[in-house]
Amino acid sequence: MGLEAEPLAAPHPYWPRDLEIRRYIPNDRPTWHSLAFLFSVSAALLTLTWLAAGWRGWTGAPMRTGRRLALCWFAICGFIHGVIEGWFSLYHTDIPGDQSFLSQLWKEYAKGDSRYVIEDNFTVCMETITAWAWGPLSLLTVLAFLQRQPHRYVLQLVVSLGQLYGDILYFYTEYREGFAHSEMWHPLYFWFYFVFMNALWIVIPSILLLDAWGHLSAAQRALDSVKPKRH
Amino acid sequence: MGLEAEPLAAPHPYWPRDLEIRRYIPNDRPTWHSLAFLFSVSAALLTLTWLAAGWRGWTGAPMRTGRRLALCWFAICGFIHGVIEGWFSLYHTDIPGDQSFLSQLWKEYAKGDSRYVIEDNFTVCMETITAWAWGPLSLLTVLAFLQRQPHRYVLQLVVSLGQLYGDILYFYTEYREGFAHSEMWHPLYFWFYFVFMNALWIVIPSILLLDAWGHLSAAQRALDSVKPKRH
Numbered sequence: 001m002g003l004e005a006e007p008l009a010a011p012h013p014y015w016p017r018d019l020e021i022r023r024y025i026p027n028d029r030p031t032w033h034s035l036a037f038l039f040s041v042s043a044a045l046l047t048l049t050w051l052a053a054g055w056r057g058w059t060g061a062p063m064r065t066g067r068r069l070a071l072c073w074f075a076i077c078g079f080i081h082g083v084i085e086g087w088f089s090l091y092h093t094d095i096p097g098d099q100s101f102l103s104q105l106w107k108e109y110a111k112g113d114s115r116y117v118i119e120d121n122f123t124v125c126m127e128t129i130t131a132w133a134w135g136p137l138s139l140l141t142v143l144a145f146l147q148r149q150p151h152r153y154v155l156q157l158v159v160s161l162g163q164l165y166g167d168i169l170y171f172y173t174e175y176r177e178g179f180a181h182s183e184m185w186h187p188l189y190f191w192f193y194f195v196f197m198n199a200l201w202i203v204i205p206s207i208l209l210l211d212a213w214g215h216l217s218a219a220q221r222a223l224d225s226v227k228p229k230r231h
Numbered sequence: 232m233g234l235e236a237e238p239l240a241a242p243h244p245y246w247p248r249d250l251e252i253r254r255y256i257p258n259d260r261p262t263w264h265s266l267a268f269l270f271s272v273s274a275a276l277l278t279l280t281w282l283a284a285g286w287r288g289w290t291g292a293p294m295r296t297g298r299r300l301a302l303c304w305f306a307i308c309g310f311i312h313g314v315i316e317g318w319f320s321l322y323h324t325d326i327p328g329d330q331s332f333l334s335q336l337w338k339e340y341a342k343g344d345s346r347y348v349i350e351d352n353f354t355v356c357m358e359t360i361t362a363w364a365w366g367p368l369s370l371l372t373v374l375a376f377l378q379r380q381p382h383r384y385v386l387q388l389v390v391s392l393g394q395l396y397g398d399i400l401y402f403y404t405e406y407r408e409g410f411a412h413s414e415m416w417h418p419l420y421f422w423f424y425f426v427f428m429n430a431l432w433i434v435i436p437s438i439l440l441l442d443a444w445g446h447l448s449a450a451q452r453a454l455d456s457v458k459p460k461r462h
Contacts, residue, residue: 121353121404121407121408122352122353122400122404124407125400125403125404125407126400128403129396129399129400129403148455150448150449150451150452150455151444151447151448151451152451153447153451154388154443154444154447154448154451157385157388157389158388158392161389161392161393162392162396165360165393165396165397166396168360169353169356169357169360169400172356172359172360173352173353173356176352176355176356177352212385213382213385215451216382216384216385216447216450216451217381217382217385218381218454219447219450219451219453219454220381220382220383220384220385220446220447220450221381222450222453222454222457223449223450223453223454224379224381226453
């Protein structure tokens, strides 16, 4: 009391600048390790899925370029949701003070959104659902298209809508907080990490949602035209 | 400074008990007004939609009992999302101190979840999307089935998944806060308002999601069996 020194909060790179982060330890790996991991695994998955989708042994059906790219997208989503966001879902409490590879990736990303180092309640909930629902379902979507299963477009619609809704809430909650958890207009942290990386999950799922909507409506229209009129 | 009295926070019925609620004014209407409004409008919509769905002039197609009930559900959702949650979306800032009918309804409901009288950020965002997306889309779903439009099951899937995801987040965020915004185990406020009323939007959308999934997969299967194999 008075004589005991308050433990000083470690200086940190997060916003707002007066944020208190318990047990923060700065990264000891350079930023490019995280970025290289993210983009090289994504590129590898893209290549593999592109080739797999082109292999005619699956169903003997040729696949259009757009469809092959969509499958690459879902494979990358399976990795990012399942592995990277899965890590956050499991270890969000420890990340600020942890030096394992994926924790360092999250400490780097959090420079664009500090909700990831303060266990923000909505963020943890949304990421947990993303990791455990949209992650596995993304991979099932790839499989469903490779095997031409009848629910392939339903899965595409479900995953895309889930991603879209989660991401809209992600931006909307932060907008209502005045983008307080980021250094506004910072080219790398605000624009690239926070805006661009997440905008991808607005734009691409919107396109895929409309695509699935069109395919499923067309299938229903075809069925309606031959089936007796009974709902 | 020292001489100026702190304005006393008005006593309120919300949890946690030490919650500060700005400009709170207690309801001057009895509780049953809100409940009667909610349930009588819902019952009227149920009756009207039930009759409308039974009218064979729409498409000449008979509609099964389950389908007619599903349409009643979507009509009630259109009302609750569009009107009641729409009100919250627009006036969440004023509700604690406002005596208009729907504000009093929300002050009553908030006894089961005080996030509705403190402008909780996630709650405002989720309710706004519910009101302006799932509300109108619920009504479009009713229309789509009455007119037997080919996207009727797609709409059912979209609305049901949107409701389900929003509601899971709603329960999950509050679970992680230890149900702090309600008087736990209170028969009316906790069990009926918070648990039961929201559990409806877990159970029924799950059933309707599976139903739409089945119909859309069946339509795709039928189309796949006649179309040349091309994705």
